[in-house]
Amino acid sequence: MISYIARRLTVGLLLALSVVTGMFFFLMLTGSDPARGALGLYATADQVATKRIQLGLNRPVVEQYLDWLSNALRGDLGISSAQNVNVIDLIVTRLPVTVSLALGAVLVAATLGVVVGLLAALKPGIFDRGLQIAIMLGFSLPNFWVAIILALLFAVNLGWFPATGYVHITDSPSRWLLSITLPVISLSIGSIAAIAQQLRNSVITTMSQDYVRTLRSRGLPARTIVLSHVLRNASPPALTMLSLQFIAAMSGAAIIERVFGLQGIGAVAINASGNSDVQVIMGVLLFTVLIVVIVNLAIDILYAAINPKVRIS
Structure with a gap:
């Protein structure tokens, strides 16, 4: 390992x-x-x-x-040519916003995607077709449109969540959670659909394998077969999709930050691009790529734990 x-x-x-x-x-x-x-x-x-x-x-x-x-x-990313501030200081103060949104979206997508994908695979017929329609809607809805609708409904009209702004988790965990809830939901809709679709297809394929029929013939409970055997063998493609969705969430966060007035790394990158601030652009890119590498490494480790064969590939 x-x-x-x-x-x-x-x-x-x-x-x-x-x-x-x-x-x-x-x-x-x-x-x-x-x-x-x-x-x-x-x-x-x-x-x-x-x-x-x-x-x-x-x-x-x-x-x-x-x-x-x-x-x-050496850990020195230079000075911003447009703002005359240390690039690392500028990024570190904004990075928690974007990372909170991206990781939150991936966690929500992984949880709901697995549940929806399993239900769609295990309940064929009308239920499966209904979930398929919901999945297709999730694919087709732009996340910025979802963000605007959620903000109007739950922030402006109902007042359940703040419409703009970000609260650091160290200041108030409860207010932090409220400040990222709508952005995270907006980012995760498409990812939930992608993971659910991938897992559904993989589970259906795995359920048709000979070893599953053998396990059934031995009298093992259906729940044990699905959770201990089918899901384990069907999850690798969904894990690959999960890593792709994290990359999409990191890039899509820039738009969502604009909708909800969040000062994250996306706003820094957009401002730096407008000012041709190469030092800041390179710093944002370096931090983003390293975060993606770390998350993908974690997913690869999980993949190897599920399927030991990949360790020798």
């Missing part, structure tokens, strides 16, 4: 390095100008040229990248 974890971690870190390297050169070679973004549209050419020298943008791109990478490995 240790060697398997080491291999998966190495692959994840190499992927993270590839992503941030590609993004750095993409930003620097496609006309992005942090100096102009920092000074504004009305700055003179001389002011922009001076700012470029101050930011080190007059150096070769490869040299700028190696300098950024060496600093990043």
Whole structure:
């Protein structure tokens, strides 16, 4: 298991390095100008040229990248060219918002997706068709539209939840939960549908296997067969879908944060893109990729625990 974890971690870190390297050169070679973004549209050419020298943008791109990478490995992501603040401090203060939404959405999606998927697989007929319709609706509804409807209904009209704002869990756990409930539901609708559909198909396939018929012939209770054998063998595809849904939740959180007025990492990334703030964009990307790598590693470990054969693949 240790060697398997080491291999998966190495692959994840190499992927993270590839992503941030590609993004750095993409930003620097496609006309992005942090100096102009920092000074504004009305700055003179001389002011922009001076700012470029101050930011080190007059150096070769490869040299700028190696300098950024060496600093990043030491935990220094530089200073925001537009806001003149430490990039790590800026990200760390906003990251809990986005991580709370993404992890919350994945937990809700995993729980409800498994329940709905199992029910759809084990109850064929009208019940299954009804759940299939609900799953298709979950696929087709845009999460920002769901967010707007939920905000109007449960925050504005009923007043059960706050319409905007985020409360840190250390300040008040109950208010924190209220502040993320509607955003998490908005993010998780599509993920619930995806996981439920994947698990339903996998359970139906597994239920038709010979060993399941053998277990039934031995008189084992249906509940034991499903929970101890079928679900264990049917879950790996759903786990793969779960990792993809976490990536989708991290990216989709930016839109949901806008709807509910949450100052998360998505707002930081959007503002940095508008100002061509390369240091902040790279910092956000690095943190996001590392979080995705960690979550995918955790899912891979769970996958290996369920199916030991993958450890030697």
